[in-house]
Amino acid sequence: MIYFLCMVLFAIGLYGVLRKRNLVKIILGLVIIEYATHLLFILIGYRMNGRAPILAEGEVIANIVDPLPQALVLTAIVISLGVTALVVSLAIRIYDRYRTFDITKIRRLRG
Amino acid sequence: MLELYLLLGFMIVGAIIALEAKDMVSSVIAVGAVGLGTSIAFLILKAPDLAITQLTVEILMLIILIRATLRRDLPFSTSGRWLLNTVITVLFLGVFLAVAYFAIKDLPRFGSPIMRVAKIYIAEGLKSTGATNLVSSVILDFRAYDTLGEATVLFTAAIGVIAVMRRIGRKTEDEKVKADDE
Numbered sequence: 324m325i326y327f328l329c330m331v332l333f334a335i336g337l338y339g340v341l342r343k344r345n346l347v348k349i350i351l352g353l354v355i356i357e358y359a360t361h362l363l364f365i366l367i368g369y370r371m372n373g374r375a376p377i378l379a380e381g382e383v384i385a386n387i388v389d390p391l392p393q394a395l396v397l398t399a400i401v402i403s404l405g406v407t408a409l410v411v412s413l414a415i416r417i418y419d420r421y422r423t424f425d426i427t428k429i430r431r432l433r434g
Numbered sequence: 435m436l437e438l439y440l441l442l443g444f445m446i447v448g449a450i451i452a453l454e455a456k457d458m459v460s461s462v463i464a465v466g467a468v469g470l471g472t473s474i475a476f477l478i479l480k481a482p483d484l485a486i487t488q489l490t491v492e493i494l495m496l497i498i499l500i501r502a503t504l505r506r507d508l509p510f511s512t513s514g515r516w517l518l519n520t521v522i523t524v525l526f527l528g529v530f531l532a533v534a535y536f537a538i539k540d541l542p543r544f545g546s547p548i549m550r551v552a553k554i555y556i557a558e559g560l561k562s563t564g565a566t567n568l569v570s571s572v573i574l575d576f577r578a579y580d581t582l583g584e585a586t587v588l589f590t591a592a593i594g595v596i597a598v599m600r601r602i603g604r605k606t607e608d609e610k611v612k613a614d615d616e
Contacts, residue, residue, distance in 0.1 A: 328439070
């Protein structure tokens with residue numbers, strides 16, 4: 324059920340990417356998709372009543388949450404920041420050239 | 435688990451507001467709320483490293499996005515085939531969610547991960563790397579090549595941003611007009 328809510332968040336981001344005509348709204352849809360994906364990975368690695376994956380002296384390490392998806396998502400978060408920065412800088416350049424964020428108008432002004 | 439459901443509901447509402455808000459600064463701020471909700475969800479899901487990283491990245495992302503939207507507003511406009519396009523998109527999303535519903539049935543049940551790979555990391559982590567934090571022992575020792583690739587991607591993105599945004603070597607508007615005249 325909670326996985327499905329995560330997929331609903333993903334679908335909202337997908338709707339933004341597919342349906343919006345404003346370039347900034349499309350970027351926001353991409354950012355929402357990234358959040359949903361990161362959250363899904365962490366949800367899969369969660370153990371009920373688990374502990375954070377940090378070892379301590381004399382601790383029973385039977386109910387630790389999965390550290391592998393956490394490490395992968397840590398990488399993915401930083402990469403998503405880089406990707407977003409690149410896309411936003413391209414959008415700013417497109418705005419400087421065409422004076423609009425509307426993707427249909429950008430297509431019309433080509434050439 | 436009630437707080438997790440409430441948080442996910444908050445994030446879904448925030449995402450809808452972000453996509454449907456009329457002016458862009460408020461939609462950027464709504465996305466910021468969604469990101470901070472993700473940070474709190476990581477904290478609830480026992481991932482403190484991720485919560486800290488997500489907080490930092492979220493604030494940087496807000497700065498970048500506000501830089502893009504500042505004083506560049508766009509009135510909402512609808513074109514002729516608005517209804518048809520929306521119907522097609524909603525149909526596609528319905529199919530997507532139906533497939534997702536059947537796909538997540540095959541995932542391990544929430545709260546009981548498989549942890550076939552992580553078993554070795556948990557058993558060997560402290561002994562072979564000396565790190566008490568298992569996440570840092572995975573990203574910096576067991577999967578260090580992964581982190582090297584991440585650094586490569588990040589620097590490539592930074593070089594791309596610099597190349598796109600630089601002012602030196604780019605024609606100004608006056609020069610461009612002059613070149614068009616000639």
